[in-house]
Amino acid sequence: MTVQPSSRPRVGRSSGVGRLLITVYAILALGATGRSVVQIIERFDTAPLAFTLSAIAALVYIVATIALIAPGPVWNRVAWIAIGFEAVGVIVVGALSIAMPELFPEATVWSVFGMGYLFIPLVLPWLGLWWLASVRASERAAATSGAA
Structure with a gap:
């Protein structure tokens, strides 16, 4: 008797909702990278902290993608x-940009919780963490049912 693989589709990080997350992360990676490169080349001396944070956000989006x-x-x-770093970063930078606006003479990707990006930087990491947890739970359930 041959054992047939499960007909249930395997849930992975890049399937289902994961594809949408990857697409949004890739778009943010491109946008944040372009923004930070232009800011750093053209006027780094006007807001070094803000522009460095934009570059860090871009790097985080690239790595997450x-x-x-x-x-x-x-x-x-x-x-x-x-994605965990991103969640903390957008909360910290968002709060600081409101509480201490003098630190941010120009906006970063995460300023005011990503307001310049329609608050997507605020929502995205929580969706990403939820997705990673869902995939983990699905993989554990599949492993448990496969062991039975």
């Missing part, structure tokens, strides 16, 4: 770290 696409447990951990 790659980590959501790439298979394996190492990339899964990288996705958790990058």
Whole structure:
């Protein structure tokens, strides 16, 4: 008797909702990278903290995009770290940009919780963390049912 693979589709980080998240992360990665490069080249001396934070946000979006696409447990951990860092970053920078606007003479990607990007930077990491947790739960359930 041959054992047939499960007919249930396998849920991975880059399937279903994950594809939408990857698309949004890729768009933000491109937008934030372009913004920070232009800001740093043209007027870095006017707002070095803000423009450095924009570059960091761009790097986080690039890493998160790659980590959501790439298979394996190492990339899964990288996705958790990058998206977790993003969640903390947007909260901290968002709060500081409101409480201490003098630190941010020009906006960053995460200023005022991503207001310049329609608050997508505020919502996206929470959706990303939810998705990673959902995939983890699905993989555990599949492993448990497969062991039975």
